[in-house]
Amino acid sequence: MSVFLDHASTTPVRPKALEAYLEALAHLGNPSSVHAHGRETRELLEQAREKLAKASHCDKSEVIFTSGGTESNNHAIKGIYWQRQLDRPRKYIISALTEHHALIDPIEWLEKHEGAVPLWLPVARDGQPDLVVYEDWLAKYGDEIALVSLMWVNNETGAIWDIPGIAGLAKQYGIPVHSDAVAAFGHIEISFQDSGLAAMSISGHKLGAPIGVGALLVARSQKPISIIHGGGQERGLRSGTMNYPHALSLAIAAELAVGDMAEREARLEGLRDSLEASLLAAIPQAQKTISGPRIGHTSSFVLPGVQSDSVLFLFDQHGISVSAGSACQAGVLGASHVLLAMGYSEAESSAVIRVTLGHSTTQQDIDLFTSSIAEVYATALKAGLNR
Numbered sequence: 001m002s003v004f005l006d007h008a009s010t011t012p013v014r015p016k017a018l019e020a021y022l023e024a025l026a027h028l029g030n031p032s033s034v035h036a037h038g039r040e041t042r043e044l045l046e047q048a049r050e051k052l053a054k055a056s057h058c059d060k061s062e063v064i065f066t067s068g069g070t071e072s073n074n075h076a077i078k079g080i081y082w083q084r085q086l087d088r089p090r091k092y093i094i095s096a097l098t099e100h101h102a103l104i105d106p107i108e109w110l111e112k113h114e115g116a117v118p119l120w121l122p123v124a125r126d127g128q129p130d131l132v133v134y135e136d137w138l139a140k141y142g143d144e145i146a147l148v149s150l151m152w153v154n155n156e157t158g159a160i161w162d163i164p165g166i167a168g169l170a171k172q173y174g175i176p177v178h179s180d181a182v183a184a185f186g187h188i189e190i191s192f193q194d195s196g197l198a199a200m201s202i203s204g205h206k207l208g209a210p211i212g213v214g215a216l217l218v219a220r221s222q223k224p225i226s227i228i229h230g231g232g233q234e235r236g237l238r239s240g241t242m243n244y245p246h247a248l249s250l251a252i253a254a255e256l257a258v259g260d261m262a263e264r265e266a267r268l269e270g271l272r273d274s275l276e277a278s279l280l281a282a283i284p285q286a287q288k289t290i291s292g293p294r295i296g297h298t299s300s301f302v303l304p305g306v307q308s309d310s311v312l313f314l315f316d317q318h319g320i321s322v323s324a325g326s327a328c329q330a331g332v333l334g335a336s337h338v339l340l341a342m343g344y345s346e347a348e349s350s351a352v353i354r355v356t357l358g359h360s361t362t363q364q365d366i367d368l369f370t371s372s373i374a375e376v377y378a379t380a381l382k383a384g385l386n387r
Ligand SMILES: Cc1ncc(COP(=O)(O)O)c(C=O)c1O
Pocket: 008, 009, 067, 068, 069, 070, 071, 100, 102, 151, 154, 155, 180, 182, 183, 203, 204, 205, 212, 214, 326, 327
């Protein structure tokens, strides 16, 4: 019996999204070709654009299909930064070190190669950003700020930020705001048109579409500089033959995720709460990583005295997949950069466990997890003492 409780890393493809993908794949035609075959696949692509626009509340011309969250973040950060240098130099980028590396790294790349100056917003242990500092920076640096980029939901802790409020404050200074909504879209109510955002990143495999597809929503008022060049597809922002099967599966998954969101998230929140109660009963010294507003399907704890990698390995031996935070490329766990940025110590940030539930999670998954906690923790503690 295997249990998957790492839905923030990726979540099962919804059967209807898979069906749509396979059906679309059977159609032949380059969506940019003018002949009947091309027009047919263009029609599928435009259906996908319309569906995704409806699910995210934006205009269909604002949907740019990409390969996923990482690519969307790179287009937004670099594209808007360069766009904002056209009439005068603006070197500042406001963001936070609690963001995903798919956002921090493009900003650090701009710092190293283009002279950008990141302003990393302090984030408190409750999981919330310091909006007093944010307002001070807006007032102090004003028109020298190229953009603000802050995530809607943190993928490690589940913290929800008031992105429309953050965008509203920046608007007073005419500063464009991007949000990485990869952990948010399809899980909480989001309306791009009401958010005040200039751009927003979406990833398909976090909401039931296959890995390798995503979107960047770009407000019509924005003209980011393209980071890739070629045939000029997708408003000239994302050249390359349009991937209509993937786009369609993303749109169907988004439609379904938004459609059953209220009922699903309420169910998952109930399961999450019972999981947390069992975890705290087994390990009373465990600490929830945040106390502020958070998403219903994410649970993140510091387990004092252990190392995350031991805990993950021991759960894995019980057939249970959980994580410590972002799935990293090397598969080697260090301290969580998110917790470090929130002021947790190195030891605390290396002792974190993240359990994330998804549309396929059942009560039985939770029961199997909770029945292993005490043993896993006791063994991990011993392993820690022997290191
Ligand atoms: C918050 C966040 N942003 C961006 C990404 C990257 O998305 P993708 O895997 O689609 O490139 C992830 C993936 O874990 C994420 O959690």
